[in-house]
Amino acid sequence: MSTEQQEARTTADTPAGDDVFRPRLVTSLVVAAVVGTGVAIAADRTALALLVGVAVLQALVAVGWVIGTGMPGRKGGLLLAAMAAAGSDVTTSVWPHSRLGALVAVIGLALPVMFLHQLSRGAARTRIVASLSAVAVVVVAVISPAALLQLRHESVDPAQGGRVVAAVVAATAGALVIGYLVDLVVPVPRFDPDVPRGLLAVVASAVVGAGVASVILRNQPGYAEGRAVFVGAAVGAVAGLLAIATTFVLFTTPEPDGRARQLSRPLLAALVPMCLLAPAAFLLCLAIRT
Helix, strand or coil: CHHHHHHHHHHHHHHHHHHHHHHHHHHHHHHHHHHHHHHHHHHHHHHHHHHHHHHHHHHHHHHHHHHCCCCCCCCHHHHHHHHHHHHHHHHHHHCHHHCCCHHHHHHHHHHHHHHHHHHHHHHHHCCCCHHHHHHHHHHHHHCCHHHHHHHHHHCCCCCHHHHHHHHHHHHHHHHHHHHHHHHHHHCCCCEEEEEEEEEEHHHHHHHHHHHHHHHCCCCCCCCCHHHHHHHHHHHHHHHHHHHHHHHHHHCCCCCCHHHHHHHHHHHHHHHHHHHHHHHHHHHHHHHHCC
């Protein structure tokens, strides 16, 4: 086989390239901006508005993950995700003084139910490990945003609690947006030659996260003397890294059939990092405040 034929075959066998990734990065950018802005505004309003915003975020990531990954056992996985999301929201709302301890019960109950889900698949019980791992990821993803509800409860003044949550969400969304924007222009240095995601985007995410958080928290007690900047920079950097990790997960997952499933992938690239970052942001804000 000639060199030209080998190169043509390699190009044909490549799952995705820059031309495929760019439209998806644009879509992820828009989703991160819209959803992040909505949840941040809701957090700054009332606890009920934040609960609605978190519920919408959980629903989007659950449906997007189940459809976009083409996981086995999709119906049961979606039902488990809905139960986990509802359970986490209820526990953090009913027991607001337990911090994240109440979520342990939700996770503990979810584990045996995940195995029961595999048993209920019957004759279609194939790719058990793939199904179980995919369900575990989506369960963790929908439980994590409940940490935003708890973060709002941690402040004596509800207005301050809402402002802190708004800052965290806005910093995360801003970091994701700038990260996608940088990778659209200069994705360097790349973590992988086939994936247009680079380290420069992570640095830009940290900078934008620091700026957003410092603006929103500049007059909030406990976040003076550079603490707001540190929180924003840490949130932005982790958001950038999680976004890249999610991109690699989707890159290595076979493309699902159907237009709707393919369109859900950019949705996941924006919302999964936003969800998974919530518990880390919760712990960081508590540590900084203390």
